[in-house]
Amino acid sequence: MIQIPLYLLLRTETQLVKAAQAGSADAFADLVHHYRDRLLRFLLTRCASYADAEDALQDTLINAYRYIRSYDPRWRFSTWLYRIAIRNAAKLRTPDVLEIHELGDVENDPLLQCIADSESENLWNSARHLLNDEVFAAMWLRYAEDMSVNDISKALDRSASWTKVNLMRGRRALDAELNGTNRKSEAYG
């Protein structure tokens, strides 16, 4: 007997959310299926190791399913999911690792390891060194995940003005890096 995947029957995210809220683990699995790799990649920017990022992803998906009934459809589902992911990543950070990018070297930074594995010049490598964690996260959500300013504000639990200002500062720092005019004084993020 041919088993038809649930996502073919329930095409929209809203339908999958409703089915998951009704207790369907399959609907939830389909709902988060295309977010998993992206979430893991994002969590690499927030965790101190690859293993931590994997644990954070597992915790994120479990918590999202556990509290799926409290999901407010006024939010984008991805925003809600990333917000949970950010909280879970923060829980895994030990008090002595306040800033992931301060680890500085490729061996200790899971994102830089992945960038090094790709063997191509990558602007996120520079962003990692130029921007602090929060600004890096805002830039990542804006340009890698294509989130709006409002969604970034909600995911990072920051004001819209903070997000706008720091996106602008992040861009300016990376522009300077790209154009070779290294303006370190503004490259704090």
Place this chain on the structure above:
Amino acid sequence: MDKLANRLRKDADNIEVAVSDELDHRIAASLRSVTPQQDSESIVTSQRPALFWWASSLTGIAAAAAVIIIVNSGTSQVPAPATPATTVTATPASIAAAVPAIDWKAETAMLTGQLQQELDALQSDIKKAERKVKDDIGL
């Protein structure tokens, strides 16, 4: 879409990360063991069934009825005045006379005895110190 945004998106896509099969199995197993929790609204609803509201309403009505009966039974024992009602002024003396005297069988507790002893000892020390100072300076 500007040049920087394009570059950032392209570079992000070049970072190849995928959930491993092992992690996939771990997540699937974890999800099977989890059931979605009731949201707060439905929890409140389930914790307070209709019977709760009926019981609390009846209790409130019964309490109100009891208060009304007690108040009315207290006033019904007062004989109706044979003469037209006169205005009674409530002075402190009349109130004191109306309140029955209660014979309290209590004794004054000596709770300040130890403090008094402490005070005496301190005053004695001060006097001694004064005397010693006067002796030292030859008064």
